[in-house]
Amino acid sequence: MGVRQHARQTADTELFNVVEMLQRAETPLYWVGAITTASLVLWLLYHILTGFRIWVLGNGDLLSPKLGKWAVVTGATDGIGKSYAEELARRGFSVMLISRSQEKLDDVARSLESLYNVETKTVAIDFGQNDIYSKIETALAEIEIGILVNNVGVSYPYPEFFLHIPDLSLFIDNMINVNITSVCHMTRLVLPRMEARAKGVILNISSASGMYPVPLLTVYSATKVFVDFFSRGLQAEYKSKGIIIQSVLPFFVATKMTKIRKPTLDKPLPDRYVASELTTVGLQDQTNGYFPHAVMGWVTTVLAPIRVVIYFAMRMNKAQRSGYLRRRKLR
Ligand SMILES: NC(=O)c1ccc[n+]([C@@H]2O[C@H](COP(=O)([O-])OP(=O)(O)OC[C@H]3O[C@@H](n4cnc5c(N)ncnc54)[C@H](OP(=O)(O)O)[C@@H]3O)[C@@H](O)[C@H]2O)c1
Numbered sequence: 493m494g495v496r497q498h499a500r501q502t503a504d505t506e507l508f509n510v511v512e513m514l515q516r517a518e519t520p521l522y523w524v525g526a527i528t529t530a531s532l533v534l535w536l537l538y539h540i541l542t543g544f545r546i547w548v549l550g551n552g553d554l555l556s557p558k559l560g561k562w563a564v565v566t567g568a569t570d571g572i573g574k575s576y577a578e579e580l581a582r583r584g585f586s587v588m589l590i591s592r593s594q595e596k597l598d599d600v601a602r603s604l605e606s607l608y609n610v611e612t613k614t615v616a617i618d619f620g621q622n623d624i625y626s627k628i629e630t631a632l633a634e635i636e637i638g639i640l641v642n643n644v645g646v647s648y649p650y651p652e653f654f655l656h657i658p659d660l661s662l663f664i665d666n667m668i669n670v671n672i673t674s675v676c677h678m679t680r681l682v683l684p685r686m687e688a689r690a691k692g693v694i695l696n697i698s699s700a701s702g703m704y705p706v707p708l709l710t711v712y713s714a715t716k717v718f719v720d721f722f723s724r725g726l727q728a729e730y731k732s733k734g735i736i737i738q739s740v741l742p743f744f745v746a747t748k749m750t751k752i753r754k755p756t757l758d759k760p761l762p763d764r765y766v767a768s769e770l771t772t773v774g775l776q777d778q779t780n781g782y783f784p785h786a787v788m789g790w791v792t793t794v795l796a797p798i799r800v801v802i803y804f805a806m807r808m809n810k811a812q813r814s815g816y817l818r819r820r821k822l823r
Pocket residue numbers: 566567568569570571572573574590591592593596617618619620643644645646647670697698699700701741742743744745746747748749750762
């Protein structure tokens with residue numbers, strides 16, 4: 493046999509081996525493809541149906557005074573808290589409003605009473621202080637609470653490096669008291685009677701800033717992680733006892749806090765945000781509360797690597813900081 497003929501025979505044998513191998517792999521490869529495609533279709537279908545249930549059908553009349561006559565809202569005189577107070581009054585709840593300024597509390601209370609014909613009570617306290625909870629406990633003692641909205645929160649006056657924050661020590665104490673301590677103590681005061689009646693809802697307003705570290709808003713972002721973990725842990729403890737505890741993580745909403753004056757689709761007015769958020773209660777333990785925010789939440793946590801999110805947050809906040817300091821001529 494010549495060398496050329498031998499080479500051709502070897503090549504034929506190898507080709508035959510490859511074809512045979514491919515033929516043997518054909519059936520398993522077919523099933524891998526079919527199962528992958530079926531899983532993707534099922535995953536997509538599940539998310540479309542779940543999304544439809546949450547964002548289109550909603551939770552019906554779950555949030556009604558059948559849960560308990562009163563709604564208690566902290567930070568209720570502006571922004572998101574005021575919108576919760578209004579929307580819950582519209583649904584028939586009597587509302588206890590808690591904020592610092594008695595004058596603003598009286599204004600909101602009068603407006604709720606005349607618009608929705610509901611009872612109101614007000615408590616003027618500063619959640620930055622620690623010795624306020626016996627006063628709140630006394631005010632809560634007489635009422636049957638169906639829903640508590642732990643909304644009060646403070647952020648930075650402008651994005652800043654940790655060590656450059658003006659009055660840093662006071663700033664830290666105030667932010668922890670308002671954003672964290674208030675949530676724990678309000679829950680401590682309200683939950684026992686909800687547990688005894690085996691019904692009630694607690695909404696804890698965290699923030700999308702609690703979904704990943706946000707540089708130059710670091711303390712705020714960290715307090716909101718606490719709120720999120722506290723809510724989800726408690727929900728696991730109390731779900732079987734009939735209590736709904738939800739962690740709410742909004743992106744930007746046009747309020748005094750964000751200084752956004754012109755609402756857009758992704759930065760809605762608080763009443764639009766709250767109306768949407770309330771449809772998710774009982775359907776999601778953790779929610780961005782508003783469909784465009786849910787999409788933003790998905791993109792920033794599932795699609796984008798966390799390093800990229802932190803990089804862009806740093807860039808955005810540095811630009812905001814420079815703008816603020818330029819305007820204030822502090823640089
Ligand atoms: N706006 C957003 O884009 C956004 C995004 C994510 C999360 N959040 C969260 O949503 C919540 C509400 O934010 P917002 O934008 O609606 O805020 P906002 O417009 O600044 O309103 C804050 C409310 O809290 C009250 N408040 C502030 N400090 C207080 C204190 N020390 N003691 C008692 N009451 C106090 C204010 O009333 P007085 O000044 O009269 O006391 C006001 O009623 C916060 O927890 C915030 O972190 C907001």
